[in-house]
Amino acid sequence: MIELRDVTHQYGSRVVLSRLDLRLSERRIGVVGANGSGKSTFARLLNGLVVPTEGQVLVDGFDTRTAGREVRRRVGFVFTDPDAQVVMPTVGEDVAFGLRRSGLPREEIARRVEEALRAYGLAEYADHPAHLLSGGQTQLLALAGVLVTEPATLVCDEPTTLLDLRNARMVTQLLAKLRQQVILVTHHLQLLTGFDRVLVLHEGRLVADTDPASAVAAYEELLA
Numbered sequence: 001m002i003e004l005r006d007v008t009h010q011y012g013s014r015v016v017l018s019r020l021d022l023r024l025s026e027r028r029i030g031v032v033g034a035n036g037s038g039k040s041t042f043a044r045l046l047n048g049l050v051v052p053t054e055g056q057v058l059v060d061g062f063d064t065r066t067a068g069r070e071v072r073r074r075v076g077f078v079f080t081d082p083d084a085q086v087v088m089p090t091v092g093e094d095v096a097f098g099l100r101r102s103g104l105p106r107e108e109i110a111r112r113v114e115e116a117l118r119a120y121g122l123a124e125y126a127d128h129p130a131h132l133l134s135g136g137q138t139q140l141l142a143l144a145g146v147l148v149t150e151p152a153t154l155v156c157d158e159p160t161t162l163l164d165l166r167n168a169r170m171v172t173q174l175l176a177k178l179r180q181q182v183i184l185v186t187h188h189l190q191l192l193t194g195f196d197r198v199l200v201l202h203e204g205r206l207v208a209d210t211d212p213a214s215a216v217a218a219y220e221e222l223l224a
């Protein structure tokens with residue numbers, strides 16, 4: 001359960017998110033808004049990648065400002081550009097990297113890595129150089145690397161933007177099947193079909209917090 005308490009964020013003197021009070025408990029939550037409306041900053045606040053200049057973000061009661069480790073154990077983050085997330089030379093090593101501080105025995109790590117690679121269609125790539133994967137495969141690897149740590153929540157910042165239609169569909173289907181809570185920032189409004197809740201940001205303010213159809217209508221009205 002993620003809670004924002006009167007959160008404001010500034011970069012220098014520029015306010016990019018203003019006075020957000022939210023409890024995010026639904027299983028599927030979308031975030032939409034024009035370029036520069038504050039979506040990425042919002043997403044990054046949720047796992048402590050960014051800490052608010054005012055107010056608090058709490059994850060199961062842990063403050064992102066003071067309990068980063070507890071927070072990141074619960075909230076995984078997937079970036080738009082998966083290359084930013086892939087850090088190890090081979091696909092298998094990259095997935096294992098997320099578990100390096102888990103304290104799990106080596107055999108259990110190997111078992112989980114193998115299971116994750118199989119689940120995300122990467123089983124035959126375990127020893128393959130990670131930087132030689134296609135864009136779609138790299139996004140799947142980034143997802144596998146986060147999900148292997150079993151976070152309760154997955155925050156995704158435009159995870160399909162750099163992908164072609166086929167890979168975007170693959171990632172979308174994978175996200176749809178997850179049992180985790182998913183908080184998805186996207187410009188692809190069709191991805192929000194069936195979501196429980198959609199937040200619309202405009203110039204750093206929350207201007208709608210509603211069902212997908214009403215949120216899309218509110219967003220389109222803002223852009224009209």
Ligand SMILES: Nc1ncnc2c1ncn2[C@@H]1O[C@H](COP(=O)(O)OP(=O)(O)OP(=O)(O)O)[C@@H](O)[C@H]1O
Nearest residue numbers: 011012014016033034035036037038039040041042
């Ligand atoms: N690290 C930073 N330092 C200074 N300004 C920043 C930084 N990150 C973002 N901004 C500014 O904050 C505002 C909100 O940016 P943010 O990336 O959160 O918006 P966004 O809605 O995700 O945009 P987009 O849809 O273009 O990705 C923008 O004006 C951006 O230029």
